[in-house]
Amino acid sequence: MSPFGTATRSPGGCAVSSGRRRCFLRSLSLLLLLAVTWGAGGSLADDPGPVIVATIASSINPVTADFLSSVIERAEKETATLLVVELDTPGGLDTAMRQMVQEIIRTPVPVAVYVSPSGARAASAGVLITLAADIAAMAPGTNIGAAHPVGMGGGGMDNTMAKKVENDAAAYARSLAEKKGRNGEWAEMAVRESASLTETDAKKKNVIDLIAPSLSALLTAVDGRVIEKNGKTITLRTKDASVTRIPMGLRHRVLSALADPNIAYILMMIGIYGIFFELSNPGAVFPGVVGGIALILGFYSLQTLSASYAGFLLIALALILFILEIKIASHGALTIGGIISLVLGSLMLFRSSVDPYLRISWGVILAMVGISAAFFGTVVTLAVRSQLRKPETGPEGLIGETGEAMGDFTGKGKVFVVGELWDAECPFPLRKGDKVTVVQRKEMTLVVKPQEMSR
Template sequence: MKAWLALFTVLVAVIALPSSAAQTGRSVPVLHVDGAIGPATSDYVARSLEAAAEEGAPFIVLRMDTPGGLDNSMREIIREILRSPVPVVTYVSPSGARAASAGTFILYASHVAAMSPGTNVGAATPVQLGGGGGPFSAPEKADPDKEGDSGSASASEAKALNDAIAYIRSLADLRGRNADWAEAAVRSAASLPAQAALEQNVIDLVARDRNDLLAQINGMKVIAGSAETTIDTRGVTLVDVNPNWRTRLLGAITNPNIALILMMIGLYGLLFEFMNPGALYPGTIGAICLLIGLYALSALPVNYAGVALILLGIALMAAEAVSPSFGILGIGGIVAFILGATIMIDTDIPEFRLSWPVLGAVAATSLGLTVLIARLGLSAHRRKLVSGREGMIGALGEVVDWNDGKGHVFVHGERWRAVGAHGLNAATPVRVMSVDGITLGVEPVRQAPSGSYAPPPETEN
């Protein structure tokens, strides 16, 4: 009897083991959004949400600390959250963190919005600096007394403001959160600390740490995708999902300063290849760098006037290298390139602005290379010709045979027909004075004591 009881206990344990392992083996990915939100961030979040859905994760934790970011990247993240079948729990953490500007929109779009003590949310007013994909900041109010383009500028700002208000109110209505405060965060850059945000129904909970967060969200019902889901945190394991090499690479090349440097390396690599055909290395490296730089620019909010100036600068500098104009084309190209680079990135977010030291270094390098090309061109222009018809004038040679003022001479390793003075003998040193087709006009030169050829003595007029 005891043996049967022991066997039954073992069987029950074996049957129960897979269920227990499955329960304790559930992993929850924790994504980390730190710093300004850009193309690399949106790519990282989108790929992680897709992977979590494929792996059947019970929910996702999006830990966030951001001052804001690019509008296009923010909207891409929100689209992925809204269509995700896996609930997204956005947690503003640690203490001292913030969900400002674009972070406020992402917090409102999340299925569960949580903050840790000592954090804040808000200040979500947009600014459009002249094109789509702009950042978030406070716009200036329209002044009806101003003339010129102020009306169109005010209209553009009003459109951006109203669009952002409608967007965040729709997110608030979708998640059942305070839509009036959301509008105030956009319209007047309102901001709240964590506890006040909880009291005003801006967020769902305040959690001290991850364990407190898991305890509070357990059993919450949310609409994820098109179905209602109950969050179950029993036996889950939080697993940090850090950005992979692809995200880190994208984050590096979408830095406008890196993109500009890559474009310059690509430009000069191609120019050196054109100047020295067959070198291969400059052309190969230059083409790769230029394509990567252009890809980075395509992922950033750009001003097309700046892009046009950059292309004009590149064309002028290429023309300087191909047909040197003693600097004028190169200098004009540098000026156009720097002006274009200054206005190219359409944002006032520090992380996505070109650095003045980088611009200065690029300008100095370009100016130095242009001056070098101009000096080489000027030096080549002043140098005596050593090939062709002009290169033959003044060349030294030696008589091969001679009869009655004509014969053959040996010049530049070649045998030429020649005409000249009577009485020249074989091996007499001569100098080429003219070229008529394939016949040279020569005259004798005296021979220096060392045996080398020397020019004839000067005569007075």
């Protein structure tokens, strides 16, 4: 210490103090950086994933099942908070429905099935898809139910088989409903008795979880909801999540359109016409190519629908009869048989006992049968007229023609007919310039008679 009590600074004192300050500042900066990094990391970790929305407004078939599978795959890649399936379906194939249900149950992404918009329905297979969802919601003015199974394919089921199918579907529906804590008794009734409910009754009977007038209202309503998914508890955070809609691609839209029974029927008719024109005009190529493609597409459509084998065989028989008509002179009998076969096959192709969406509309049937009847009827009429018409060329074409005697003769002489000079025979006397009518041809000689005798 100095006499005045001030601290004695060592030669290195200043360096020691500066080093401490620098160490303090570096430590403070590091703490601030860690705090900012932790806060940002925490906010990123808490940021919810997107809400994926897909719309299925068609029958349940292999195309819609493949579309849902692709949407679920994308939702998994994007770690979506929720997948919303906007559903409006009259029902469809059991195999496609079960594939969709399995995908909904398997995926780790929570799935909400939202029956919308107003006026939509979840009927038949749509009921089970809704019951399988983690969240089942409906818009106002919608309905759900009528899940009784129907026979698919050629012909109906006998009583034993129908009962087996019904029991299987009822047990499956009850199982799906009870797995999600919903009304298993009503689910079974929907299968056995084709029971249906409005959205209000469905909410009261614990068939669905909530009623939402819009997608945004649905996302607000489920925000914070806790669900069980594959043994894990998930809290939904959908209020501030971004919404991504995934529309059907061109491939799925085209294939889905082909699953319409009216489209399938029209394609088959185009195929029949194409094959007919190709066989009636060999080498035209274009009708055959178009007809072949249309038939193949028609066959693809039939495999997704409730097509009757008897109806298909009758339409095939109509095609055979139309083809034979151009090969055999039946004077229209084969065409009439083909039209009758076509009408019966059209009526039987999709059985009337199944859902209306699996049947051909009467308008399409009448239009196609009418066009077919008019076309082939015209062809037959023209063919009959051509056979009844007096020949205009060849040996028979001279019969009935008028000419002029070139000189006086009885028996044999010369006549001028259709611009040509012919040898002629006439049992009656003729004078030069007399008008004659041809009644027969004997090789290069015409048999004639005076024209006044022909009146």
